[in-house]
Amino acid sequence: MSTVVARIGKPHGLRGEVTVQLHTDEPERRLAVGAVLETEAAAGSGVPRALTVRSTRVHRGIWLVGFEEVPDRTGAEGLRGTRLVVDGADEAPAEDDADAFAEDELVGLAAVDPSGSALGEVVGLELGSAQDRLVLRLADGREVLVPFVEAIVPEVDVEGGRVVVDAPAGLLDLGS
Structure with a gap:
């Protein structure tokens, strides 16, 4: 099983740098210059199977990464949405963060709501700078974002196959 280190966002500047959404507590180690990261991207996207970190820097709180294989902004645009991953077997279990969950x-x-009534299904996880958000597909097909905080998602039962969502009034009405 692969562990996601970061997800590539939009290009930054003209020299092939991209923004990344971090999925690791160790960005300095995982995104060190010279690190080679496997990629997960849409089939046919042309994204290389692995990228070598050329540079990293933090600009206004956002991590910017350049790769040896991507010399310019055009190449960087093609990376948008790509996941940077490492083999999960290489990962030591994070004993200090029992409440951390991987998207997969x-x-x-x-x-389900607190009474056990079905709301829908988790279809994704969006990482944010302030908080993460679960992407739920409701029974009527709409997708909504739910802040992934204990006050709203008080229970995650991976083995039981469910999450409890105690949504404040109106939250589930804000879908697309």
Whole structure:
């Protein structure tokens, strides 16, 4: 199983740098210059199977990464949405963060309200600078973003195949 280190966002500047959404507590180690990271991208996207970190820097709180294989902004644009991954077997279990969940653990879980009534299904996890958000597909097909905080998602039961969502009034009405 692969562990996602970061997801590539938009290009920054003209020299092939990209923004990244971090999925690791160790960005300095995982994104060190010279590190080679495997990629997960859409089939046919032309994204290389691995990228070598050329440079990293933090600009206004956002991590910017350049890769040896991507010399310019055009190449960087093609990386948008690509996941940078490492082999999960190389990962030591994070004993200090029992409440951390990987996206692949959450996708497919049933979303229920506190009384156990079905709301829908978890279809994704969006990482944010302030907080992460679960992407739920409701029974009517709409997708909504739910802040992934204990006050709103008080229970995640991966083995039981469900998450409890105690949404404040109106939250589930804000979908697309």
